[in-house]
Amino acid sequence: MKVSLFITCLCDTFTPEVGKDTVELLERFGCEVDFPAGQTCCGQPAYNSGYKSESIKGLKQMIKTFEQAEYVVGPSGSCVHMLKEYPKVLADEPEWAERARKLSGKTFELTQFLVDVLKVEDVGSTFTGTATYHPSCHMTRLLGVKDAPRILLENVKGLNLIDLPMKEDCCGFGGTFAVKNSHISGQMVQEKAEHIEETQADYLIGGDMGCVMNMGGRLRRNGQEVKFLHIAQVLNTQ
């Protein structure tokens, strides 16, 4: 099975290890992974801020980049959801909308791809420690990926998974919201940090790098000694 990796700009720039783990995971289950180098950002920061026209050029760049792909897989529910929004954003340009629909149909979030397409529920990893998982809003509510991360994590040997109180609540990231409404965002992520503290977990796991950076940044600012990881990093630990 041929898979084109959609790395997301955050993982590309800040956490390349998440990309490496994603590639290795996919390869372990027989995928032939390539990385189309023309990819940039999904365009969400501009689109969600109201700069629709400005975002369109970037969307087209992404469509072109992945045109030949059989499957497109990315380690982010939010960015993958954005790719799935392309047909709607490009509705006024029927030809592009059609190309966008094709991209949308073959794009998956990593855990969704593992569980739903590859039919893998146990990736065979071992990760010793106590952890809590934050289910990101876009992954669960917009993309509808609710069970896959939990199924995969529950099968990780050595992992003691503790339920995060109020887990369905947003961490306060919200893309540009974290900057534009930083005071509100700060209170939201503080509340999240307190819930993480309550679990007494050593690790915070997330499936979206934006949310993990937000929560991790606050944990660090608070001096909380919780380590934060992307789910791919846990799933690829042997």
Next chain:
Amino acid sequence: MSIKIGHKPYAERIQDGLNNSFMRKAVSSAQGRFRSGRLKAAEELGDWEDWRTLGEEIRSHTMENLDYYLHQLSEQVEKRGGTVFFAETAKEANEYIQEIAKKKQAKKVVKSKSMVTEEIGLNETLEKSGCEVVESDLGEWILQLDEDPPSHIVTPALHKNKEQIRETFRKKKGYTGSDDPVELAAFAREQLRQDFLEADIGVTGCNFAVAESGAITLVTNEGNARMVTSLPDTQISVMGMERIVPTWEDLEVVVSLLTRAAVGQKLTSYITALTGTRLEDEVDGPEDFHLVIVDNGRSKILGTEFQSALHCIRCAACINACPVYRHVGGHSYGSIYPGPIGAVLTPLLDGYEDHKDLPYASTLCAACTEACPVKIPLHEHLIRHREIIVEQEKMTTTSEKIMMKGFAKWASTPAAYKLSTKMARTTLKPWTKDDYIEKGPGPMKGWTEQRDFPAPSKERFRDWYQKREQRSDH
């Protein structure tokens, strides 16, 4: 009152909200209770997604044929002895009601809870013409005595604690009791009972009008709406023009959704369906009934991509699910309609000028959309508002525009993307310590005020990948 409340700018309102620790605690605990109530009620009912689908279909069908159903409603109301007044503006509605009050030489008007009368500022109008206006919903009465606007559309005095309420009762009504909620409520019962008996006119809102029979339905718990419609000789009901369903069978569905989504009840204590005037052989109920149907900006939403905002059944489930509302409270929105639905509706009804910040007061987490019992895509409406603010109203700052233009160029030009991500670590070096930035420059400031920002990695993913490819090639 009007839609807009207060004159403070957005940033100040937010800060006031964030600094109000009692309010935040109260809102947080209320949200918790509302949310678990809603989820439990939905689970007990079963098939919740089907119910939501049905709710959406009913609301959508009604809006598509709104002219027909309002016509039918007005015919039925007239047939049952009522008078119907269609008001395009708040002013028209107020003047009509004022006129009735004058004709009746009304001294006292008693009201049950109604958001639309808040919206059009009816109380002020009636007071100007010399009427005493008494709000009879417990929460609304507290706010009226304290001259404070509502902060929630279902529990309007959510932001007040019992000590504050006791003080208000003491100062304004000579109350001498404790701050025990039961005692406070008993005092309100005793005080307001007299008002119900004396009032010349009863004013209500309308949860749903039923077109086929001309009934005005009120969904309440306290019993005040029944008082308002049983005792005074004149009843005036004011409804937003979208608050209508075609039939009783439709009514039943939206009421089932409303009571569960709002307060987790199967039905509230009173669902009261009032049709026209009392019959000749009846003793209680009004002998004169007026229905005022208000547009006040709603028709501009019809036929647009925001039409589904008119599907709202005012349950506040989105407000109760919203994490932003939890931290800033209702008054921060500067509108009588707070929370996600407020951020969608307020700019539509009252323009972007005063409310352009509201669509951004959301992380787009979609908890609102998920909670909405009639499936209004609230977070999508917020994105669309942002587009209009940016592209049509051109209300954003120059610096943001420059940044977003830069972003667009960056995201559409792989070479630029590659170069900038390669340079990022070096560029941010002056601010970096131990691989983190604790006080960032320019647009990073907002981020680092609240949390640390990681330094870009020494090696990007694409560099690693390229090296790996080269290794495997040789």
Next chain:
Amino acid sequence: MAIHNREAFLDNLAGQLGRSRKIKVESPHYSVHPQERVFQGATQDELVEKLEDQCKVIHTSFMRTDLERLGETLRSVLLNYDVTKVVGASGPRNDETGLSNVYTELQAEGYDIHIWDKNKGQENITFAEQAGAGIVFSDLTLAESGTVALFNDRYNGRSISLLPETFIAIIPKSTLVPRMTQASQLIHEEEKKGNPISSCVSFVTGPSNSADIEMNLIVGVHGPVKATYIIVDDI
């Protein structure tokens, strides 16, 4: 009686919707009907059980009796509430169920009983306002929510179930239906047949309440503070 400003108002709506005014609208076919599945196929006795369960949630006392013991049951309820001034709905059901005799007996025992009488006008309301309990027959009873539906009319004034501190509903078992769905269907059918609906349909679910002060549930605000349902098995 009049309708003001209608045509311009509705023309504007049609214009916004991009069409001319609708003269006729076909009844829509909705894709799902979850409301029909609630308590589908439940027997009357099962519905009584559901009602009894729900009464615990809505702070309402639940009594079960039959026609023969109705007077006795009612008397015990009044005694329990320590109420002597009572307003009751009038109408043929009082005679049919023997309640009229019960009222006469109670009166003889010193109870102050007022039966709603349209000829007495305002006096009815004044009495109801002073009364400790109001007694009505349920017209339809919704098992799911524990709701008594009252079609208020010349026999059953709105004030009876509203002004006294205690609300007592006599519920013939035959009036039980699963939920509001069936009540609405009935009203809808009557409406289609051209039988106009009562000027006030009150769906009453237990005593009044409020959570407006710090979200504390307060039972008893403007309407009744206490409520009892008396199910009568053989009617």
